[in-house]
Amino acid sequence: MSATLTNKIEIIKATSSKINEVDFENLSFGAVFTDHLFECDYKNGEWQNPVIKPYKPFLLDPSAKVFHYGQAIFEGMKAYKDDQNAIWLFRPDENYKRFNNSAVRMAMPEVPEVIFMDGLNQLLDLDQAWVKPGAGNSMYIRPFMIATGDGVIANPSDDYKFMIILSPAKSYYSGEVKVLIAEHFSRAANGGIGAAxxxxxxxxxxxxxxxxNKQGYQQVIWTDDATHTKLEEAGTMNVFFRINDTLLTAPVSERILDGITRKSLIEMAKKEGITVDVRPVLVSELVEAAQNGSLKEIFGAGTAAVVNPIIGFSYKEVYHELPKIENSFALQLKEKLTNIQHKLSEDTFGWTVKV
Structure with a gap:
């Protein structure tokens, strides 16, 4: 980290905290935010005036390009507090790298690592009381960047705003999840921005x-845009399929997000001796596996839920219920990963970084 930039971050503390108004045992995901945020503006070709200040609304010109041409990117990260009250991040380097990959694809300026990481560390340090210890507790971190330049001419903005906001979170649980396999709609297309x-x-x-949702399904499993025969992602998550004792998941591509939870689960599964096959997965083989009983599990993987088991899927108006199994790969991997994140198990992978 750069001591030079850290000293340049202006810190304006809130006059009072709203932390005592928050019921930390009954949090709705992403609905409550801490006392402060980090902000840095890009103007005249450079990043300038990094500041941590009280969380509150801000003004934008009605012609700001984010409203008209959609130059907006974000990341999802989490921080955890161990039983010694130390705060830990999970693979923040991967989030930082992916954030700038998204920026490049959207013709936005890359954020220097020193701004991203120092801003995040200083913000977490200031609002550390909001990070609660204990399994199931975490701090959801949302870095994002928007185009703030004005004018409705269709070209990239000259000005941008990079911000980080923090939202305390409990274990993410959305109940039993049934999914509908897309036959017409696609999440992304080759040459598009699906990987951003x-x-x-x-x-x-x-x-x-x-x-x-109107048909009784909580999420959609997206299929490829060209043929709708290949399974890609589940809702906003990467997706895994267990056929017999092999885990299948689609490779990342221009259409599929390079999920950090996804790559972590793949590494963990391999270390546990689970066979992982990263390749295109066909809708037809999933249906066949469901019919012959070899399909054991489907689960989504992402920052918010970590692992989200799926109990069944529908394709061409035929619903396939998955069996209830005792040796669930999804639950095994989720427990091992969350134990690392919460510092309840040794991090042999070197993924956790102390704030």
């Missing part, structure tokens, strides 16, 4: 997901 964490990627899937 661009805001528009998520807005575009709200409509088909709403249609699935």
């Amino acid at each position: 964490k661009a805001a528009g990627n998520y807005a575009a899937q709200f409509y088909p997901t709403t249609l699935a």
